[in-house]
């Protein structure tokens with residue numbers, strides 16, 4: 022597979038350390054780590070080669086990095102997408118979480134309650 026797409030990667034000139042996945046290690050600055058990863062994900066959201074990057078990630082099974090809008094853990098597990106907005110879930114309990122943020126969780130609850138009211142009416 023040609024690697025020419027890398028020339029157009031939005032992350033090409035960024036600090037590689039920006040693309041490490043959060044470790045959630047005791048004593049580490051978890052909030053700063055999560056903020057950094059969310060910023061990296063914003064880069065991916067506007068990257069013109071995200072499809073090629075994703076194909077490369079699927080083929081190479083990256084670990085402990087952010088790639089193509091997903092966060093890959095140390096065991097190669099890719100993050101799940103938020104059920105409300107579709108963004109990658111970047112929280113310590115992301116294996117269980119269904120939403121990427123409190124605001125998405127609240128919005129999903131509001132939408133579900135509204136749907137319930139409409140159905141009951």
Ligand code: SF4
Pocket residue numbers: 030031032033064065066068069070071074075087088089090
């Ligand atoms: S999708 Fe993200 S990780 Fe992939 S090349 Fe673009 S900015 Fe880099």
Ligand SMILES: [Zn+2]
Pocket residue numbers: 103104105106107108120121122125
């Ligand atoms: Zn969300």
